[in-house]
Amino acid sequence: MTRLAAIPSELMIDAGLAKAMLVTMIREEVHKVGFKRVIFGLSGGIDSALAAALAAEALGPENVKGIVMPYKSSSPESLADAGLVAEKLGIESVVVDITQQVDAYFENSTTPGSGDQKIWNLRRGNKMARERMTILYDRSMVDNSLVLGTSNKTELLLGYGTLYGDMASAVNPLGDLYKTQVWQLAAALDLPEKVIEKPPTADLWSGQSDEAEIGYSYVEIDRIFYYLVDHRMTQARLVRMGFNTDLVEALSKLLRRSQYKRCLPVVAKLGRRTIDRDFRYPRDWGY
Amino acid sequence: MIHIRIExxxxRLxxxxxxxxxxxxxxxxxxxxxxxxLVFPELSLTGYLLKDLVPEVALSVDGLIAELGKRLDGIQNFETVIGFVEETPGHRFYNSAAFLRWDPQGKLEAVHVHRKIYLPTYGLFDEGRYFSQGRTARTFDSKFLGRCGLLICEDAWHLSVPLLLALDGxxxxxxxxxxxxxxxxxRGIGGETQGVPESLQTWENLxxxxxxLLESMVLYANRGGVEDGLTFSGGSQMVAAGGKLLARADFFSPDTLDYTARLA
Known part of the structure; x- marks a missing residue:
């Protein structure tokens, strides 16, 4: 596969080991809180396909449900790929078109307009992501299931996701895997080559491409994040190592500016014990 | 012949x-x-990522003995290592391990209590925030194994504790x-790991x-399971004096590891 051939050695993972750890993690984190099932947004991309494959292995395919939530501008190819993934994994998938509920909001006369096309696209994209989130959480209650996250480490570090939209979940098995590592694990789990090879896209409009929008390839981005984050190297050192100065600076800035998306909202301290400051309990408290 | 088990x-946290x-x-x-x-892992009575739960799950050594005594009857001639949060009368909290013995008459006593000396407070660890630091490393006698030293996790990543235990007694x-x-x-799943996490490879080297180096048998009891997204590596093992691996438990999941040793 061309994508795999381009991955440099520092980003290579032991896929068997990663799979064993993630399957254990999903099974335990779902079962210990009293659930058997997960539900997730099945986009037709590789992230949701991988999360689903791991969950199907951990919980059994009968306990994994994908919700495909196209908007009118979503690519038909994504819909077809979502079906391909569901069939391959033997999981149930349901299509819920979100066009009506998204358009109803923007067509409402009290919703402010926007002259700038870029802002407009961003607002529409965020609205779609948040509508999808509400659908997943609502259905998770009906199915007595947990919402499975599909955000990978690269997009979490970039802030390339919608806060309280696609970033919302109960359990995220992919959050410590860079995009290039998602591809490796997906290949090891025998997910469709077509889905691994196609250009990654947020699919907010037809023909959109992450890499075109960000301006750099995931291989370049992942290598820089690997050294900046995992090895705590300075920007100056990365430049000395031969990385593109502009890209190193741009990624460092994105990392800082998106930190808020990776935190709880700021809570003003007033009392003796304040949530997340000096009221500290594990998430698995009581389970 | 003695029968050693690592559980x-x-x-549950x-x-x-x-x-x-x-x-x-x-x-x-x-x-x-x-x-x-029978050897249990570190903090086996409470789980690891306790944070502010530390005072809520703490026991005195006497309290631990009383709790076990209430629930167990007729145990004789048996030794066990249990990891727990120890609270002292002055309300200090330690990450402790108790070496307990039921004598031939069924009386239960603590032969030795080790309080973790090196509290990792870096990276993903925050023990120094919640626990007091142990101050001593002493050997003690097991009826079955003879002179023993007991270490808790990070204690084994600093030469001083094994050295003191190798010279004590x-x-x-x-x-x-x-x-x-x-x-x-x-943690550590780089391409060269060949199925063993990098963190466990380092443990095995240690x-x-x-x-x-110490020409001693080493019993290693690690835990399995997951807490808040951390997957504990398992891989508990028994290593013979000289370094030969005698037995190793499964990775990540609970497991029971048995070894029957002929001791001189």
Whole structure:
């Protein structure tokens, strides 16, 4: 596969080991809180396909449900790929078109307009992501299931996701895997080559491409994040190592500016014990 | 012949009563199966990522003995290592390990309590925030293993603790067996790992080095299971003096590791 051939050695993972750890993690984190099932947004991309494959292995395919939530501008190819993934994994998938509920909001006369096309696209994209989130959480209650996250480490570090939209979940098995590592694990789990090879896209409009929008390839981005984050190297050192100065600076800035998306909202301290400051309990408290 | 067992558990975080019951079930089963010494991992009574739960799950040594005594009857001639949060009368909290013995008459006593000396407070660890630091490393006598040293996780990552235990005791003969208990989360999945997390590979190097350098048997009890996204590596093992691996438990999941040793 061309994508795999381009991955440099520092980003290579032991896929068997990663799979064993993630399957254990999903099974335990779902079962210990009293659930058997997960539900997730099945986009037709590789992230949701991988999360689903791991969950199907951990919980059994009968306990994994994908919700495909196209908007009118979503690519038909994504819909077809979502079906391909569901069939391959033997999981149930349901299509819920979100066009009506998204358009109803923007067509409402009290919703402010926007002259700038870029802002407009961003607002529409965020609205779609948040509508999808509400659908997943609502259905998770009906199915007595947990919402499975599909955000990978690269997009979490970039802030390339919608806060309280696609970033919302109960359990995220992919959050410590860079995009290039998602591809490796997906290949090891025998997910469709077509889905691994196609250009990654947020699919907010037809023909959109992450890499075109960000301006750099995931291989370049992942290598820089690997050294900046995992090895705590300075920007100056990365430049000395031969990385593109502009890209190193741009990624460092994105990392800082998106930190808020990776935190709880700021809570003003007033009392003796304040949530997340000096009221500290594990998430698995009581389970 | 002595029968050693390592119980690689996955405790429920912060659920003291449930974990106590699990320990008692394991002890009852082990004695029924002829086990002489049963080793549980670090903080086996409480789980690891306790944070502000530390005071809520703490026991005094006497309290621990009383809790076990209430639940277990008829245990004789048996030794066990249990990891727990120890509270002192002055309300200090330690990450401790108790080496307990039921004598031939069924009386239960604490032979030795080790308080973790090196509290990792870096990276993903924050123990220095919640626990007081142990100050001593002493050897003690096991009826089955002879002179032993007990270390908790990070204690084994600093030369001073194994060195002190290797020089302690009558005639400075030191420990002949080192019991290391831990709660080590698996991390490091780079392409060269060949199925063993990098963190566990480092552990295995350390354990073999001590077994070789100190010419002592090393028993390593790690935990399995998951807490808040941390997957504990398991891989508990017994290493013979000199460094030969005798037995190794499964990775990540609970497991029971048995070894029958012929000791001189």
């Amino acid at each position: 690689q558990t996955a405790p 912060g659920c003291l009563a449930e974990n106590l019951k699990k320990h008692c079930d394991c002890i009852a089963q082990a004695t029924a199966e002829g086990v002489n010494l 009558p005639n400075q003969e030191g420990a002949g067996t080192f019991i290391v208990i831990s709660n080590s989360p698996a 354990l073999r080095t001590y077994a070789c």
